[in-house]
Amino acid sequence: MILKLIRKILFDYRFFLSKDKVYVLMFHKVNDDSDVFYKGMPTKTFYNLIEYIILHFQIVHFEEVEYLLGKQEKPLLVITFDDGMDDIRTNVYDFMMERKVKFTINIDTKILIDSKPQYFIQVYDILNHSTKIESYYDSKYMKERISVNYVQPYETESAFTYLLSPMRNSEKEDFIDRMRLNLGLQQNCFTKVLSANWIEKQKENTLISFGSHSHSHPIFSELNSEQIKTELSISRNLLEEILHKKIEVFAYPNGEAEEYTDGLIQNQGFKIILKTGDRLNHHGKFPSNIFYRINMYQQDLEMAILQSIGLLPKLRDIKTKIWN
Numbered sequence: 001m002i003l004k005l006i007r008k009i010l011f012d013y014r015f016f017l018s019k020d021k022v023y024v025l026m027f028h029k030v031n032d033d034s035d036v037f038y039k040g041m042p043t044k045t046f047y048n049l050i051e052y053i054i055l056h057f058q059i060v061h062f063e064e065v066e067y068l069l070g071k072q073e074k075p076l077l078v079i080t081f082d083d084g085m086d087d088i089r090t091n092v093y094d095f096m097m098e099r100k101v102k103f104t105i106n107i108d109t110k111i112l113i114d115s116k117p118q119y120f121i122q123v124y125d126i127l128n129h130s131t132k133i134e135s136y137y138d139s140k141y142m143k144e145r146i147s148v149n150y151v152q153p154y155e156t157e158s159a160f161t162y163l164l165s166p167m168r169n170s171e172k173e174d175f176i177d178r179m180r181l182n183l184g185l186q187q188n189c190f191t192k193v194l195s196a197n198w199i200e201k202q203k204e205n206t207l208i209s210f211g212s213h214s215h216s217h218p219i220f221s222e223l224n225s226e227q228i229k230t231e232l233s234i235s236r237n238l239l240e241e242i243l244h245k246k247i248e249v250f251a252y253p254n255g256e257a258e259e260y261t262d263g264l265i266q267n268q269g270f271k272i273i274l275k276t277g278d279r280l281n282h283h284g285k286f287p288s289n290i291f292y293r294i295n296m297y298q299q300d301l302e303m304a305i306l307q308s309i310g311l312l313p314k315l316r317d318i319k320t321k322i323w324n
């Protein structure tokens with residue numbers, strides 16, 4: 001309510017928007033499910049946010065940024081979706097097509113083979129669908145119990161991410177299988193993901209662009225350069241086979257980037273590299289082929305708007321500086 005009033009007074013925050021900056025948003029789930037872990041943005045919030053963005057920004061694809069920057073009337077904004085959730089097909093697609101909104105989908109291609117989301121999401125799915133537990137322990141893979149916090153789910157999400165990150169894929173699969181069986185869930189408890197068939201149908205759709213989000217969604221700092229090259233080439237080849245066009249965008253899994261891996265990615269033929277960091281891209285200050293993204297998961301429209309224009313991350317920074 002107060003935020004709404006502030007927004008009215010400040011004319012939709014329009015004085016805070018800058019035409020020198022490129023705004024890049026990163027979405028994952030958009031749905032009205034009652035998930036606790038890895039919660040999606042509610043559909044109503046998403047639709048209203050996109051209406052706000054249409055009003056104040058020029059929504060473009062990455063490859064248009066260089067040409068348009070400096071010549072445009074409104075600030076440039078790019079919309080991205082990571083992890084290939086089926087929500088894109090069921091809750092996002094129709095709205096975006098109707099409003100003619102461009103967006104990029106970054107696919108971790110193993111999901112197209114398994115018809116299951118990446119490993120971290122499978123763990124969150126198990127937690128979301130099982131009856132509440134205080135903690136989880138598996139003596140084969142864990143030194144200590146992970147407490148399951150339903151009030152601050154982020155802590156539990158990070159603990160499982162940290163646990164799974166150094167494991168080989170076969171170990172991750174075994175760990176998840178054991179966890180699913182331990183908590184009494186069926187194979188079909190996992191979130192639905194996009195299919196190769198659906199992606200192929202978008203081949204001629206100029207509103208949708210596709211990027212690689214690796215193959216099996218590992219944390220790149222846990223891999224050696226050979227493993228990174230394999231992740232990149234499997235993913236790019238699969239997408240290029242489906243779409244019959246060059247894949248030039250790469251989004252780091254979990255946004256985690258090491259300086260030296262940027263070069264490996266470029267050597268594999270990717271022209272645009274996406275990282276996270278909840279910050280805007282200032283023209284001239286960053287190399288134009290690397291874009292930082294703002295993580296969009298807010299439940300409330302006002303918060304989502306503040307986040308998308310980079311104000312919420314800035315306020316958070318100021319708060320941290322004051323308290324520390």
Ligand SMILES: [Zn+2]
Nearest residue numbers: 082083253254
């Ligand atoms: Zn991801």
